[in-house]
Amino acid sequence: MVPHAADDPGASWKYPGPAAPAGTAVADRRDEVCWRHPGPDPLPSEPQPVAHPTPAVAAAVGSGVFSVLAFVCAAVTAISCIVLIGPVGIVLGIVGHVRGERLGKWSAFAATAATVIAGAVLYFVVPDRRGHSVALS
Template sequence: MTTPQHPGDNPDRDPPRYPSPPPYEPLAPAPREQGPPTLTIIGAVCAVLALLLCPILFGPAGIVFGYLAHKKGEKFGKWVAVASAVALVLGLIVSLIVYNR
């Protein structure tokens, strides 16, 4: 019987070359404070103003506020961004109809 030439050839006698790291528990995400949905409210106001007053200014602002609210974790942030985009398009159409008479 021959003995192994290299230290890792006999798994019964030799310790593993690279021991596995000890298991760690994953870090829990930090809890977020539940405050008022400020960005969602600002985005909704911008959507209404885009429909009624100045769609070029308030439409993109509402989209940005809705996106930021969605990234922050607010419940209706995504829908405010969509509503602002729709209000932007409808506001442009209404303004073209009103000013081209």
């Protein structure tokens, strides 16, 4: 009796059929020309350790710190027209969104809107050194 591939415990994927199938139809010779997996795939020798974040990191990630800081940056940008704080809020909002904070995306949008509005106010409303506004000239 010829040993079958399933009898070999160390076997992985094996092709049991001949190198070049004969002229018969593939449907007739399905058992001979198909790839077979005789047994389970080998498992890793040791289980991989699961990395658990420390409680302080888990609390900081789940609490929405980045989103809150981004909203603060958006508010400061909108009130004071300091346009350089807006991009910081955008980055903090994106970081919060990537970390899975619920309001991260919205805080990034708020910081973007505050930056655009502050830039428009500085450009159109605030007078230049000569005392002329761009909107009035």
